[in-house]
Amino acid sequence: MTKVNQQLRLPSGRLLAYDEYGAPDGAPIFYFHGSPSGKLEYGLFGGEVLADRLNIRMIVPDRPGLGRSEFQPGRQIGDWPADVVALADQLALARFAVLGYSGGGPYAAACALKIPERLTRVGIVSGTAPFDEPGLSAGIDSTSLRFMQLARTKPRLSRLTLRLMAIMARFAPHQIVKGAMATLPVPDQAMLTHPEFQDRFIAMIRGALRAGPRGAQWDTALMVGPWDFRPYDVRSEVYLWHGEMDASAPIAMGRYMAAAIPNSHAFSYAGEGHLSLISNYLEEILNLLIA
Template identity: 30%
Template structure:
């Protein structure tokens, strides 16, 4: 299906497809100004978010196929992907299913429940109960989320209320707060019921067996994780680093959940790694 998307930077630069969080939208990320000539950042709305129509029972493998179709539409042969939080699962799937075209991968604050002793290990006080309800009582979670996430300010309050001190400081920056509110407003474009349903379905997919093996992903993978992240603990990033054959792990002792996309220097550093790795592969 056609995916809605937002482009930043130079169409002649290295293309990087951005996979937003859960919840989120293509508006949640900004390209650092100093990379405007080097990088072509294409942020994609998954079905049910922003302007991408909702599809019931949308398999994660279909996202890889739709991303490939979008690359064809934009006349892009080779590219990188970058996934934030729940979007990391979709970026990993694209890397696994599109090995000839996806040349490097970035993961920010990405969960890896199947690498834990128990799928709910390493979740925070907010995520843990939500994941458990998605797994065992999805209809109940849809009802709860529809009430909780009725508008963008409500989402902002729920999400930021569970963040660490470092993230709280980050959100005192007007541009960061305004960008997040815009992203959540777009996430709600199709209504609170659609958003609640899509979040629940994505969490169910995250917690079910994945349609690929991490050890089969042979591209360079750059993983960023904040030590003080209250949503996804560092044990997830460490597990991903062990499971992926060509992983490079960066642990930020002062980082929270949102430092990777909200801190321009951190985000630029990761994007440059994706570009360099792709150039090294001869692309």
């Protein structure tokens, strides 16, 4: 079962878009994409075949302002659990697991904090940590770090940059891939050498920016700015996976989250980066979340 471009009208009137993969009666998992990204991201790493094989019902929503979900003015990371609950209620899911990847990690942590009674398990893969904690962002490639910080310090310039990215993704996708290759470690470069992965990577960028740059800029600004909660307030059990060669969310971020969350279980991988870890270990990760 694959259902794409579904939309839910939330109680506020705002539209929330989501895709579904796998078995309708399978173990439900909500996948939270990175930043800036969108629901097509799941297609980079998983898909219908994997979800079917593991008997999983994978639900992948676009966050507000990204993809096909409507923008939510003034939103904070901690507002996300309410959208998740509304979608779960619409789908008649009393309990479910959540998996946050990269910039989706803070949103999984927010769910662990705010709706623990609805969650079966919480996983974070290559997740970001608070950028205002000293030293945690030092290992990020300088070009990538400037791009992310621009969303908070110079939002208008950030939106212009994102608009240009959307144009390049449409008319010069090879330049997007070339730029990404220049900032990534060897394990992640290896992923981007595959033409099919490149196509899905470009489709993800196009999908995320289809409604314009405002949502992507805001989402990134929330990630790099002060969060509206602290990880040490999370009391639920959280599983963390991180690659030691990650240059997008350095291993220091993973170690910080493991130390900050009292009931955490952390797994690190010496030869893996930001893209390669989830690509190579997604089945193992999903099996643990549904165990």
